[in-house]
Amino acid sequence: MIRKTAVALLLAWLIPLATHQVRLDFLLPLLVLAGAVAVQRGGVTLADRVVVAAAQLFGAACVFGLAITLWPGHLHPTLIAGVALTVLVLLAAATGRTPQMPKMRKDALLAIAVAGVSAVALVPYVARDLGGRLGLPLAGEDIARHFLLYDVIGRTGGYLFLRPEALRPFVPDAELTGIANYPQGLHFSYAVLDRFVRSSAHNAAPATAVDVMVWLLVGTYLLLALAVLWAARRIAGPGDGAARLLPVLGLVAAWLVLGDPVTVLSRGYPNELAGLACAAVLTALVARPLTRLGEQTATVALLLVGVSFTYSLFLPYAGIVAALWAVRARLWRRWWAWVCAVAVGCLAAIGPLTAAAASSDSQLLLNGTARVVDRPATVLLVALAAVGVLATGTPRRSPRLRAAGFALATAGVMAAGLGAYQIATIGRPVYYFDKLLHLLIVVALCVLGGLARFRVRLSATVAVPVALFMLVAGGEWHTTPVAPGVKLALGRDRGSPEAARDALLMARMFPDGGGAVNVDLMGSPWRNWSATLGAAALQGQYRHFPGWSGLLYPGGKGGTMDDLDRLVANSPVTVRFFLHDPAASLLVVDTDHPNRPAVRPGQPLPVAFGDPVAPSNIEAARLLAAKYPTKVQLVYATPANP
Known part of the structure; x- marks a missing residue:
């Protein structure tokens, strides 16, 4: 045993050293996952062990990041994989x-459901170029700050809330505390995986x-799709056959890709x-x-x-349902459970404490760019999940369904x-209410597994019409033709691909900014703002x-020539304007009474959006x-085509 362990320890370092030399580091995360699966014994099927191992590795990576932030090796893939x-x-x-090879029972049906979701979800990303892929999240604005955290963590090699000064050269002083203390477990994981994908110890272009x-x-x-489908199957129970699981997993899969x-x-x-997957x-x-x-x-x-280090808004839910399990398992009787509770409490407190430092007193009242959740469809989903838990009085005899019902109620009350x-x-309800509705939807989809105990005909009679209902309609009140997932797959939900292509063009020409602030004035207002x-x-x-956001933002009052002049004069760095369309305009003469083209709600803004006199x-x-020959540079660029 000692000899085998010594050989295994030697291989734990020789394999990463070898893969790095031949640029095959992308195999190492798969090897680590396989190793974590191999030591599992608490799950019955292979899917059980894969999902549990992935969850454990993500939480462990969040904790490991605290140590990596302080060690000299930073994010080198050989060191991380070796450890x-x-x-x-x-x-x-x-x-x-x-x-040990686990059982494959029921994994085939789950694999088919996951493959179906993956195929539908991948279509709009595989079919697009990089600008088209980036344009989808760029319309939501937050992706820029997510990239910023991911990029700077890669540059500095660790969590920025432990050394916020490392972020100062990249963000305005007014936003330093907020961005540095944003939960960074996933950004850190992305930065690490980036190293393995590219077999590199440094940031890419x-x-x-x-x-x-x-x-x-x-x-x-x-x-997330794998976690939800697996959770629904697990809550369905070990005694339900493939025929009963099929309509339930089909409905869950449809809701994931359509809703x-x-x-x-x-x-x-x-x-x-990531927070939803952990939940x-x-x-x-x-x-x-x-x-x-x-x-x-x-x-x-x-x-x-994992929840604490990714999305601490969901931590109260996670803590409450975890406490339910701890009470049912009578962990208070075991001394080691108290030690574990203290350690977990300290680590899980990091997310809320840093988030509190990054938030204002009215944080929960802020609006955002998330799409408004389909209210009636959510009510229908929660009702179906409740039926699966409560019908025929089974929860009285099933701790599994009682716990599932408690989880659903907890998410609903929150x-x-x-x-x-x-x-x-x-x-009115805003942004974070919709985020908690996302949590409620995910929990309800998991709890739908309770429907698998009904007769096959009854389950199918419910699942098929609901899935079709989700397919043909969508939107806040479920009145808009075509579901969100269908719009995404068919290309009707485009995001801001032109803005993304402009941003990529500017970044390729000047990867580090070229010592200037680069301002896109090439096209329409939203395109210019998002690209900049x-x-x-x-x-x-x-x-x-x-400083430039207020002038470029199409939803504001706009800016005059004097406002633009002032921004240039006060800029601490060179201003580089990217130009293309002679008709493009954004300036007004009077910000209190802007003379702009009338545009119906939902219609794109014209390229000539400014005052005709300006x-x-x-x-x-x-x-x-x-006027400022040494401070202003003009670049006449040709926007990239898809």
Whole structure:
């Protein structure tokens, strides 16, 4: 045993050294996952072990990031893989566990459902070029700051809330505290995976780096789909056959790709996707715990850390349902459980504490760019999940369904409570209410597994019409033809591809910004604003963007020639204007009474959006170049075509 362990420890370092030399580091995360699966014993099927192992690895990576931030090796793939494999070898030696093939029962049906979701979700990303892929989340704006965190963590090698000064050169002073303290567990994981994907110890060029991030965003959504489908199957129970599971998993899969969960992907919220995936796995494990208490405790603990380090808004839900399991398992009787509780409490507190430092007193009342959740469809989904838990009185005899019902009620009460608070304070529910509805939807999809105990005909009679209903309609009140997922797959939900291509063009020409703030004036207003934001993030020049945001933002009052002149005069760096369309305009003569073209709601803004009396974009840029010849640069660029 000692000899085998010594050989395994040697291989734990020789393999990463070899893969790095031949640029095959992308195999190492798969090897680590396979090793984590091999030491699992609490799950019955292969899917059980894969999902649990992935959840454990993500939580462990969030914790490991605290140490990596302080060690000199930073994000080198050989060092990270060597440490991970070493830990797995020592864990296997300590527990005496050798690789063991789990049962494949029911995994085939789950695999088909996951493959179906993956195929539909991948279509709009595989079919588009990089500009088209990036344009989808760029319309939601937040992706620029997510890239900023991912990029700077890659540059500095660790969490920025531990050393916020490292972020100062990249962000405005007014936003330093907020961005530095944003939960960074997923950004850190992305930065690490980027190293393995490219077999590199350093950041890539902006276009390559953002391409990797977009695919990691898509991968996070696919992991969410796997987590939800697995959770629904697990809550269904071990006794339900494929015939009963088929309509339930079909309905869950349809909701994932047609309904609101896919909008979290298209709008570019990677942290929320990861938090939802952790919540789904936790919901399943609270309803049906693993057969090994130690593995169950470790997994629940690491899921709490994962939620804390990604989306702390969901942490109250995670803490409440985890406490339910702890009480049912009578953990208070075990001394080691108290030690674990203290350690997990300290680690899980990091997310809320840093988020509190990054938030204002009215954070929960802020609006955002998330799509409004389909209210009637959500009510229908929750009702179906409740029927699956409560009908025929089975919960009285099933701790599994009682726990699932408790989880559903917890998520529902949280959403209702925040909605009531927002209505009482500002008169309507906004942004974070929809985020909690996303959590409620995911929990309800997991709890739908309870429907599998009904007769096959009854399950199919419910699942098929509901799935068709989701297919043909969508929107806030389920009145808009075509569901969000269908719009995404068919290309009707385009995002801002032209803006993304402009941002990529600017970043390719000047990867580090070229010592200037780069301002897009080439086309229509939203395109210019989003492209300038995207380029600022890609070039590491976001520090200079906020001052230009007010002038470029189409939803504001606009700006005059004097406002534009003032921005140039006060700019601490050179101003580089990108120009193309002679008709493009944004300036007005009077910001209190802007003379702009009338545009119907929902229609794109015209390229000539400014006051006809005010200078066009090219005219204004030329006037400023003549007035500030050493400070203003003009680039006549040709926008990239798809």
